Amino acid sequence: MKASQSFLATLKEAPADAEVVSHKLMVRAGLIRKLSAGIYNYLPLGLKSIRKVENIIREEMNRAGAIELLMPMIQPAELWQETGRWEKMGPELLRIKDRHERDFLIQPTSEEVVTDLARNEIKSYKQLPVNFYQIQTKFRDERRPRFGIMRGREFSMKDAYSFDRDVEGMKQSYQMMFDAYTRIFKRMGLKFRAVTADNGAIGGSGSQEFHVIADTGEDAIVYCPNSEYAANLEAAESASVLVERGDATEAMQKIATPNQTSCADVAQFLNVSLEKTVKSLLFAVDQAEGPAKLFMLLIRGDHELNEIKASKIPGMAESRFATEAEIVRACNAPAGYLGPVGLSAEVTVVADHTVANMADFVCGANEAGHHLTGVNWVRDLAEPLVMDLRNAMVGDPSPDGKGSLDICRGIEVGHVFQLGTRYSEAMGCTYLDQQGKSQPMVMGCYGIGVTRLLGAAIEQGNDERGIVWPISMAPFEVVICPMNYDKSDGVKTTADQLHEQLMAAGIDVVLDDRGERPGAMFADWELIGVPFRVVVGDRGLADGLVEFKGRTDAESQNIPLAQIKDKVIAEVQKAKELMA
Known part of the structure; x- marks a missing residue:
């Protein structure tokens, strides 16, 4: 792609209401624009990153045996009344009426709808297990939307729902989703932790959250550096810091x-x-x-x-x-x-x-x-x-007995739940077992905040110049920056040829053909966070060289023109392999 065919909307300054790094940089880099409180337009570069995230999620969901469908954003109140959540959910649930004064809501999640689908379509044990997923817009009417897309009201989420014959089957489905989530976040190049969590309003018997590690994260993660133990602060076990009760030595x-x-x-x-x-x-x-x-x-x-x-x-x-x-x-x-x-x-x-x-x-x-x-x-x-009534603290003994606890900050980007029969019993979602007896389906549900992942990745990866994307999420993998593109035939020809060669090799490359000054051009692409840059100029071409630089490299390298295509392909491949 050429920059003139895209839509670049970079800004020198962040809006006054931007509080966190991700919000500031997403606006400045031209990824989003605010429409209303907690509601954003996703500009072409932002949408490009979202699509890359969705592709990774789809590949791993399909690999895990989940089946994609699409459920409506607007849901009838009757389904939520069956489970009691119409009354229990607070003001975050956006309730609406149609012209006939019938109650509806804009979905924050889809347990009720998918359970209704399953009870109507699944009748026999032979149809189980099954796992449905969708990537769909959600809405939660946050009282105080803030932090850009990190705590917005409208957002995109991947939600999946498994249906099994029994608890053992549900646990197997849960583990398959847990493993898929681990692969997803690794492929995205994120530093993350899976932590034990509270089930909250979803309900069920057990759950785990996936947190991207970031100093600016809203959630406190309690973990043991010497073991796999990790939990969010709400769910972290807090053992007594006193081994045993001492004897009374004082009078009251x-x-x-x-x-x-x-x-x-x-x-x-x-x-x-x-x-x-x-x-x-x-x-x-x-x-x-x-x-x-x-x-x-x-x-x-x-x-x-x-x-x-x-x-x-x-x-x-x-x-x-x-x-x-x-x-x-x-x-x-x-x-x-x-x-x-x-x-x-x-x-x-x-x-x-x-x-x-x-x-x-x-x-x-x-x-x-x-x-x-x-x-x-x-x-x-x-x-x-x-x-156990208290929050865990740094230095507390780890519940698994393998050391002391520490605390870091994290951003929740995924959550997996063992629902059990919480929804199937309430909604009469049953199947006939091998003996012809009616049994409630045993469910799990699994969510990933698709748009939130962009903000979390930026909170984890940024510097004074802008965004530092993992290559799997960057809007482009490589940018070609020609000096005097509109004035030098040699530069234009070389840049165009390299652009065509890299596209043919499957590299997601953009050629900046806008004729900008070098300083402004470099600043834009560093702000946007493209992982690799190739600079083509008359001076280098006179010696048969072009300049190559990684986004976080301290210095650029001079590479022979004849070798630059292979160099770029190798560096992109190496960056991807680090996330495999």
Whole structure:
């Protein structure tokens, strides 16, 4: 392709609302343009990269035995009402009505639609297993769209859905998709990690996320450098940092702590370490009748509560923070002075693993301006319900016993779920087994953020000059930059011939025939992030040479003109092989 036949729309400055590197560079490089909050036009170069991502995904989905179809963006509310998600999904679900006042939605995902398709088309065990996938536009009405396409409202996603006869079959399908995802992200040349994750609104029995590693990532990834253990912060297991509970060595005392309401303030006031304090958090769960059921969660003073883990406490799925009136009712004290000693039986006490192993600890006295010191389990209060409640921290023991945990940042680009029968039972999606008995199909679902991958790749690969693409995702693999293309017959002829030769060899090459000055030309293509550049000029041609440079190379190389075609082909092939 020649640049004059494409549409280059590079900018010197990023828009004022661009917060992250990927957003700034995608706008400056002419990949996207904002239409509305969280909604973007994809310009030709951006769409070219998207198509390359889609091609890799299709090849690996097909290789894994998945079958492509296409489901509508607009879905009827009745299907979502069958599963209860019409009511449960929040304002991110964009609900609309047609001219007949019938309820529809713009799909954020397609579990209901594909399950409806399966229940109508699949009748026998002989038709299973099957795995359908699509690459389709999705819409989630983000409250605060930001970071360009990283957290937009409209986006493209590959979603796949497997249907099996039983759990064992579903696990095999899940593993096939996990392996396919691993191949996809390797072929894209991305540094990534697969991590254990929470199932969230999708539901199911287990899931894993794929994260592109980037310092600007929104998600914290907890991992062990010495093993394969990795999980996002929401799902990372947090063992007790205390091997066992020590003996009580102090008497429990009530100490005046005026105006000291945080664990850090109390620890400083009492001249003890923060690790000796316990924070007490009161939650409420509304009941159909009568007062709310109350839970007190206990976390060591230097730890943070993980609300996803807290929601898994039996009876706490729909919890909220207790009101001031509920706090006073349960504890007879304001927030900041709450503690587990002397609570009424109506409050369920749940302690994190570390708190359960603490001795001689400090907590609120359930009296304004006072805390208790020297508190011990059994002697001063009953044993609590013990669960994992906190966020993992750097230095925590790895759950697999192979070292200590570390934390890095990541951008979620893929998620695989073991759904089980969550949707098939709700929607009557069954098949007849070998005995002629009706059984629910066992499902899995698997998503990849297609457009988000572009932003994630740029967050991982960029420098002061612009984008540093993996070759598999770059809009072009090679750019030919001729000096004085419109003035020198020798340069024009050589550049045109090389362009034709590389295209014939299957290289995705662009010839910049715009007649720009060298500085402006180089700056554009470095901003766009083309991996390799060939410069053709009269001075070099006089010696039979052209200039070759990789996007991240410090210096260019002078290559004999007779060898440049083979050099380019070899370098492109080498770059691709590194991602195989």
